[in-house]
Amino acid sequence: MDYSTLIISLLLYLGVTVLLSVLAYRHTRTKSDYLLAGGRTHPVLMALSYGSTFISTSAIIGFGGSAAMFGMSLLWLTFCCIFVGVFIAFVIYGKRTLQVGKELGASTFPEFIALRYKSEFIKKFCALVIIAGMPLYAAAVMIGAGRFLEQLLHLDYNLAIIIFAVITAAYVISGGIKxxxxxxxxxxxxxFVGMIILFCMTYSKLGGFTTAHQALTDMSHLVPESMVAKGHLGWTAMPALGSEYWWVVVSTLVMGVGIGVLAQPQLVVRFLTVKGVQEINRAVVVGGLFILVMTGVAFSVGALTNVYFWQTLGKISIAAVTDMTTGIPNIDSIIPLFVSSATPTWFGYLFMLTLLSAAMSTLSGQFHVIGTSLCHDLYNNSTLSSNRLSILVALAASVYLALKLPGSIIAVATAIFFGVCAATFLPAYTAALFWPRATKSGVIASMVMGLSSSLLLMTFVHAKEATALGLSNILFGKSTLVGIPWVYIDPIVISLPLSAVTLITVSLLTEKVSAVSLAEKTY
Known part of the structure; x- marks a missing residue:
C-alpha cells in the first residue's frame, strides 16, 4: 500500500472540502441561506447536487452488487432513473414545485405540503416520517462507504463508519444547504471522473465490449440451481416473467427506486434553491448525463464482475464474497473486492475518493433534511443553532443503524425508504402541484393509508422484510400470511395505488380547502 499517495489524496480532498465549507459558512447568514441557499443557485450546481445526492454508495456499491447477482436487467433502473428521476422530476414536477413553493413561501418539503393544505398536522406527520425513516437510508449509504474503506485500507469497519460520518456532518452543520x-x-x-475510468478499465481488462458481454452471456450455465429455481436466466437476460427474481428486479429495484425518487424530500428541496423555471430547464441535460454515467457504469460493471472473478478465481461474484463459515454471501462487498483486486493501487485510491464523494454528497442532503424536519417542521424552532444541533441527532441515529444492520442490506434499505416515501408522499405531492380539488382530509387519509399499508405489507406479506422482522411468525406461526407471488411483490405495487385512490375518493367526498392566498403562512 502506497501510504504517501493515500495520505496526499485524502489531505487534498479534505482540504477542498474544508475550503468549500468555510466559503459556505461565510455566505450563510440567514435562515433562508441555510435552508434554500438564498434561492439563487446556478442550474449546473443544482443539477450536480441533485444527481450526487440521488446517486450514492447505495447505487455504486449496493445496486452494483445487486447487478452482479441479477445481471444487466438492472439497466432498466438506469432508464427509469433518467426518464422519471430527471426528465419527469425536473420538467414536470420541478418547475411546478418551484412556482408553487415560491408562492407559498415554503422552505422544506413538509412545509410545502402543509402550506398548500393549511394543516399543521400534515407538516408534523411528514416531518415524523422523514425523521423516522431517512436514517435507514443514511445508514445504507454509510455502510457502502464503510465496506469499501474496510476492504481497501483494512480499517476497522466501525471506526471507518464513525470517522466518515463525523466529517460529513461537520460541513453540513457549518454551511447548511450552501x-x-x-x-x-x-x-x-x-x-463522474472515477466512474468513467472504472468503465474504461473494466472493459479493457475483459477484452472490450463484444468480448466481455459475450463472455457474460456464455456463463449462463454457471448460474446456481438455487438461483435458476427463482427465475435467473443468466446475467444478460431478464429473469423469467413472474418469477421471484423478476418481481424483485421489477417491483423492488426498478419501480421502488425509479418511482420513489419523485417523492424524496432531500431532492424536492433542490428545486426551491434556483431562481426560476428556466434554470430548471437548463439543468436537465447535466442531470441526465450524470445519472446515465453513474448508474450505467455501476450496473454494467457489477454484472461483469462475474466474468472477472470466474476468470481469476473460478467463482461467480456471489461465491467470491460468501463467508466460508456461515455460507452467506455479502453482495455489498462485490464492488469493493473487484476494485481492490482488479485495478491498480492508484485507481483504488481514486475510487475511494469517488465513493467518499458519493456517500458524503448523499448523506449531507439527508442530514440537512432530517435536521430541518426536526427543528423547523416538528418543533417550529428554526434557528441556525437549532438546525445544526438537529443534524447531530440525525448523525447519531444513522451511525447506530449502520453499525447494527446486517450484510447485503444496502439496496434493500434504499428501496424500502424510496418505496415508503412514494406511497406516503407522492399522491399528496402530485395533488398539491396539479389537482386543486384535493382536500386536506383527502391528503391526510392518503398519507396515513400509504404509510400504514407499506408497514403492514412489510410486516406480514413481503417476505424479505417480514422474515427479518419475525413479528408475523410470533403472532401467527408463519413468516408471511400469503403465498406466491405476493410474498415477492414489493409493497409499493399495492400501497401507492391505495394511497392515490384514497386521496381521490376522500377529496371528492369532502370540502376542498377554501380559496386563500398561497403566500399566507398560517394554518
Missing part, C-alpha cells in the same frame, strides 16, 4: 451544494458539485466531479 455547504451541501458547494461540496456536492465538487464531489460530483470526482464521481
Amino acid at each position: 455547504g451541501v451544494l458547494y461540496n456536492d458539485a465538487f464531489q460530483a466531479s470526482i464521481m
Whole structure:
C-alpha cells in the first residue's frame, strides 16, 4: 500500500472540502441561506447536487452488487432513473414545485405540503416520517462507504463508519444547504471522473465490449440451481416473467427506486434553491448525463464482475464474497473486492475518493433534511443553532443503524425508504402541484393509508422484510400470511395505488380547502 499517495489524496480532498465549507459558512447568514441557499443557485450546481445526492454508495456499491447477482436487467433502473428521476422530476414536477413553493413561501418539503393544505398536522406527520425513516437510508449509504474503506485500507469497519460520518456532518452543520451544494458539485466531479475510468478499465481488462458481454452471456450455465429455481436466466437476460427474481428486479429495484425518487424530500428541496423555471430547464441535460454515467457504469460493471472473478478465481461474484463459515454471501462487498483486486493501487485510491464523494454528497442532503424536519417542521424552532444541533441527532441515529444492520442490506434499505416515501408522499405531492380539488382530509387519509399499508405489507406479506422482522411468525406461526407471488411483490405495487385512490375518493367526498392566498403562512 502506497501510504504517501493515500495520505496526499485524502489531505487534498479534505482540504477542498474544508475550503468549500468555510466559503459556505461565510455566505450563510440567514435562515433562508441555510435552508434554500438564498434561492439563487446556478442550474449546473443544482443539477450536480441533485444527481450526487440521488446517486450514492447505495447505487455504486449496493445496486452494483445487486447487478452482479441479477445481471444487466438492472439497466432498466438506469432508464427509469433518467426518464422519471430527471426528465419527469425536473420538467414536470420541478418547475411546478418551484412556482408553487415560491408562492407559498415554503422552505422544506413538509412545509410545502402543509402550506398548500393549511394543516399543521400534515407538516408534523411528514416531518415524523422523514425523521423516522431517512436514517435507514443514511445508514445504507454509510455502510457502502464503510465496506469499501474496510476492504481497501483494512480499517476497522466501525471506526471507518464513525470517522466518515463525523466529517460529513461537520460541513453540513457549518454551511447548511450552501455547504451541501458547494461540496456536492465538487464531489460530483470526482464521481463522474472515477466512474468513467472504472468503465474504461473494466472493459479493457475483459477484452472490450463484444468480448466481455459475450463472455457474460456464455456463463449462463454457471448460474446456481438455487438461483435458476427463482427465475435467473443468466446475467444478460431478464429473469423469467413472474418469477421471484423478476418481481424483485421489477417491483423492488426498478419501480421502488425509479418511482420513489419523485417523492424524496432531500431532492424536492433542490428545486426551491434556483431562481426560476428556466434554470430548471437548463439543468436537465447535466442531470441526465450524470445519472446515465453513474448508474450505467455501476450496473454494467457489477454484472461483469462475474466474468472477472470466474476468470481469476473460478467463482461467480456471489461465491467470491460468501463467508466460508456461515455460507452467506455479502453482495455489498462485490464492488469493493473487484476494485481492490482488479485495478491498480492508484485507481483504488481514486475510487475511494469517488465513493467518499458519493456517500458524503448523499448523506449531507439527508442530514440537512432530517435536521430541518426536526427543528423547523416538528418543533417550529428554526434557528441556525437549532438546525445544526438537529443534524447531530440525525448523525447519531444513522451511525447506530449502520453499525447494527446486517450484510447485503444496502439496496434493500434504499428501496424500502424510496418505496415508503412514494406511497406516503407522492399522491399528496402530485395533488398539491396539479389537482386543486384535493382536500386536506383527502391528503391526510392518503398519507396515513400509504404509510400504514407499506408497514403492514412489510410486516406480514413481503417476505424479505417480514422474515427479518419475525413479528408475523410470533403472532401467527408463519413468516408471511400469503403465498406466491405476493410474498415477492414489493409493497409499493399495492400501497401507492391505495394511497392515490384514497386521496381521490376522500377529496371528492369532502370540502376542498377554501380559496386563500398561497403566500399566507398560517394554518
